[in-house]
Amino acid sequence: MREDLLDLARSPLTLLLVTLAGYQAGRWLQTRTGGHALAQPVLVAIAVAGTAITVLDVDYADYRSATELIAFWLGPATVALAIPLHRQADRLKGFVVPLLVAVVVGAATSIVSAVLLARLLGADEALEKTLSTKAATTPVAIALTETLGGIPPLAAVFAIVTGIVSAITAPAVLNLLRIRDRRARGLAVGAVSHGIGASRMLREDETEGAFAGLAMGLSALAISLLVPVLALVLF
Amino acid sequence: MITGLTWLLAFQVLGEAIVRVLDVTVPGPVVGMLLLFVYLRVRRYDDSGSIVRAGSALLRHLQLFFIPAGVGIVAYLGLLGEHALPISVALLGSWLLGLAVVGWTAVGLERLLGAPRDDLPGAGETGEVP
Numbered sequence: 001m002r003e004d005l006l007d008l009a010r011s012p013l014t015l016l017l018v019t020l021a022g023y024q025a026g027r028w029l030q031t032r033t034g035g036h037a038l039a040q041p042v043l044v045a046i047a048v049a050g051t052a053i054t055v056l057d058v059d060y061a062d063y064r065s066a067t068e069l070i071a072f073w074l075g076p077a078t079v080a081l082a083i084p085l086h087r088q089a090d091r092l093k094g095f096v097v098p099l100l101v102a103v104v105v106g107a108a109t110s111i112v113s114a115v116l117l118a119r120l121l122g123a124d125e126a127l128e129k130t131l132s133t134k135a136a137t138t139p140v141a142i143a144l145t146e147t148l149g150g151i152p153p154l155a156a157v158f159a160i161v162t163g164i165v166s167a168i169t170a171p172a173v174l175n176l177l178r179i180r181d182r183r184a185r186g187l188a189v190g191a192v193s194h195g196i197g198a199s200r201m202l203r204e205d206e207t208e209g210a211f212a213g214l215a216m217g218l219s220a221l222a223i224s225l226l227v228p229v230l231a232l233v234l235f
Numbered sequence: 236m237i238t239g240l241t242w243l244l245a246f247q248v249l250g251e252a253i254v255r256v257l258d259v260t261v262p263g264p265v266v267g268m269l270l271l272f273v274y275l276r277v278r279r280y281d282d283s284g285s286i287v288r289a290g291s292a293l294l295r296h297l298q299l300f301f302i303p304a305g306v307g308i309v310a311y312l313g314l315l316g317e318h319a320l321p322i323s324v325a326l327l328g329s330w331l332l333g334l335a336v337v338g339w340t341a342v343g344l345e346r347l348l349g350a351p352r353d354d355l356p357g358a359g360e361t362g363e364v365p
Contacts, residue, residue, distance in 0.1 A: 019302055050306050071301075075247050075264045076247055084294070086276060094350050098344035099341065110333040119321075140265055142301060153307025174338060220268075
């Protein structure tokens with residue numbers, strides 16, 4: 001290939017285009033499959049952009065700075081998660097205590113069990129730290145992993161994969177566990193598998209979906225506050 | 236739109252500032268989210284406001300914003316393969332434990348506190364007796 005064209009292909013402009021086009025392709029696939037949990041736009045985009053930078057031989061650090069324009073909005077979008085929380089807060093009447101206790105206990109369970117299971121099977125510390133955040137919504141998992149000294153790109157993928165597994169299997173697993181209360185079901189799914197799990201519950205039932213959304217926000221907070229404290233004991 | 240984005244950035248900056256002053260390992264945007272939640276509650280903010288409009292627009296494409304972070308996985312494919320067992324067991328095991336603990340705790344406390352039940356229709360008939 002001509003040298004100047006290759007430079008163009010490696011420029012921030014093209015890398016941004018590839019990223020947006022990958023995301024659009026993922027959205028198209030999601031619509032075509034009727035919103036199947038496996039068809040997450042972010043996964044398609046990661047595959048497309050990941051393949052592109054491998055083929056074009058672009059360093060990840062260069063790709064990362066080329067796409068800073070996109071990544072920047074992760075922070076304000078995380079702040080904006082307060083909005084769905086605010087909209088759902090009125091549903092809480094008479095359920096505040098079970099909700100808060102369950103979310104905090106659940107966050108502690110997720111963190112400790114992920115770290116200990118990984119350690120038992122021979123993972124190193126960076127990987128354990130990364131796994132500890134996976135129940136939080138992806139932007140929070142990334143940010144937390146960064147502050148902890150884990151591996152942020154893996155945190156993103158772990159959180160997404162957890163969400164997908166949950167979105168596909170959670171309703172059946174909850175039946176097996178004999179959890180039938182709609183609020184508890186939504187809460188459980190939102191607390192362990194954030195927005196991807198919550199969107200499945202929203203398709204099942206409005207109450208389940210609302211509580212899943214609520215649990216996603218509260219769980220992100222609980223995990224953010226608990227991880228640094230538990231890290232003192234665990235690492 | 237710009238008014239709403241300005242507010243969101245202001246809450247994020249406030250969150251980052253608090254994290255630095257208190258020297259805690261909580262992400263700044265998470266503290267910003269907590270502060271915004273309190274603000275929205277106190278002001279009884281409704282859906283037509285600029286913060287809700289700008290924030291909802293961002294949230295619709297939340298997945299787009301973590302693509303740059305996720306692409307970093309290309310550098311860790313080897314590590315993923317090497318540690319496939321601990322990673323998959325930790326992910327699945329901790330997910331299942333979390334799901335069970337949250338669900339059972341919520342149901343148990345609800346009964347303890349005498350809250351009205353809200354079971355899925357039809358689910359109770361087959362398994363009322365454990």
